[in-house]
Amino acid sequence: GLRVFDISNPYAPLEVGKAETYRDADGDGDYTRGISGSYDGAWNTYPFLPSGNILVSDMYGGLFIVRADPPYPTPDAPTATGQRDGSDNVILNWNAVDNARGYSVERSFVSDGVYELIAEHLITQSFLDSSARGQTAFYKVNAINGEGVGTSSIISIAPNPSQSPTKMPTGKPSSSPTHLPTKQPTNLCLRKGQICPPNPLSCCSKKCKKGKCT
Numbered sequence: 001g002l003r004v005f006d007i008s009n010p011y012a013p014l015e016v017g018k019a020e021t022y023r024d025a026d027g028d029g030d031y032t033r034g035i036s037g038s039y040d041g042a043w044n045t046y047p048f049l050p051s052g053n054i055l056v057s058d059m060y061g062g063l064f065i066v067r068a069d070p071p072y073p074t075p076d077a078p079t080a081t082g083q084r085d086g087s088d089n090v091i092l093n094w095n096a097v098d099n100a101r102g103y104s105v106e107r108s109f110v111s112d113g114v115y116e117l118i119a120e121h122l123i124t125q126s127f128l129d130s131s132a133r134g135q136t137a138f139y140k141v142n143a144i145n146g147e148g149v150g151t152s153s154i155i156s157i158a159p160n161p162s163q164s165p166t167k168m169p170t171g172k173p174s175s176s177p178t179h180l181p182t183k184q185p186t187n188l189c190l191r192k193g194q195i196c197p198p199n200p201l202s203c204c205s206k207k208c209k210k211g212k213c214t
Helices: none
Strands: 002-006 014-019 042-046 053-058 062-067 080-084 090-094 102-108 116-122 126-129 137-145 148-151 155-157
Touching: 080 137, 080 155, 090 137, 102 126, 116 126
Parallel strands: none
Antiparallel strands: 002 014, 042 053, 053 062, 080 090, 090 126, 102 116, 102 137, 137 148, 137 155
16 A cells, blocks of 8 residues: 655654555455465555645555645744853753654854754754854754744854953064174274285275285
8 A cells, every 4th residue: 555654854754644555445444455475455656746646556456546634733943042061062952842753953153144054853852063162153943844844043152251262462563673684893904915805994004905905
């Protein structure tokens, strides 16, 4: 026959309906046929009609047209809370919501900005975010099933004071000390015959002739 599953959380699929086209072809709840070792019953289905009807082809009973009624309503919005731990990680908690098949968490660093999906298919009511240290972060928690999504109010979590970004100084940085070359003495008197340096004053009262002190 046909079996219907809620796969909104692929890690925890749930059967929410079935149609026994072979064992209970008239749908009265009495199984008139047993399961044998051979292949019996439905051999194809088509669930994509715009009407929402599902076609089931059974090798004994022929064509069945069935509809999968919603097994439960859209989940209510969870109530979420958050806090920082000693390492400035964000710890989110929320209440369990009836018929939720899983939860997801969205985050933004601007309250009215674009929210990024940072966790999905959660089956517990808590989540630790270690990638928002030192920043104010905004979160939404979603409860999900095959019928829709219930979204919490936005919660804002500020960083621990010790983890806030350090304010950059506004004054001009002090200039590095300038190391000037040591001034060379100009009163160096050379003996006769010594080679004169480029600066003739180094020869004092002596004169340079052909590059030598006279």
